[in-house]
Amino acid sequence: MRETMAVEAIENGTVIDHIPAGQGLNILSRIQVRNSQARVTVGLNLRSGGNGTKDIIKVEGWLFSEFDAAEMALYAPNATVNIIEDYQVRKKFPIGLPAEFTGIFDCPNSNCISHTEPVATRFYVREQVRPIQLTCHFCERSFTDSLFTRNG
Ligand SMILES: [Zn+2]
Incomplete structure (x- = not known):
């Protein structure tokens, strides 16, 4: 699957990409704590270029802030957050690890x-x-x- 296709699949929302395989469900549970109504698509153990496998999570209708992402940093500091608006990536940032x-x-x-x-x-x-x-x-x-x- 091409990465861009996965990102383009939602109209408005957030795609968390490059989650280390196996950490996707930890991220998912944090999202559900914050927003139990969120419509979420989860891909586990997807192929990731030459780097083995990754998990990916798409959340429709909900725009993450960097504050939200910080909560998930422990599980996937190197994951990438894509903020999608009108099928376009409006903002992209690494989750990062806070101090x-x-x-x-x-x-x-x-x-x-x-x-x-x-x-x-x-x-x-x-x-x-x-x-x-x-x-x-x-x-x-x-x-x-x-x-x-x-x-x-
Ligand atoms: Zn203590």
Whole structure:
């Protein structure tokens, strides 16, 4: 399948492309948390040039902001977000990896005060390469990304 065909298939919305194969469902669950009504098309294990396989997600009628994308950065920092308007790619940006995540993930440490205090969870990104390490602002423990992906 040609990549451009996949992108052109929706009139207005968002295409998240070049998601590492296997991470598409994690991304999907974040989208559904934000917008349970979204009309979503998911392609898993699609061929991706010479780089093996990828997942791709198309969301119709919903335009992601860079803020939305940041929430999915842990799963696919190298994925590309295409904002589609009137069948055209209006904006294209990598999801990227922010310096920190606030209020998105629960701390895997069950003794962390973030579970009992009325605070937003906060994690600092330790490594820019996989496995990504996140350090909790509150208990100062570090966790690899697999601990976070488990709960979607
Ligand atoms: Zn913690």
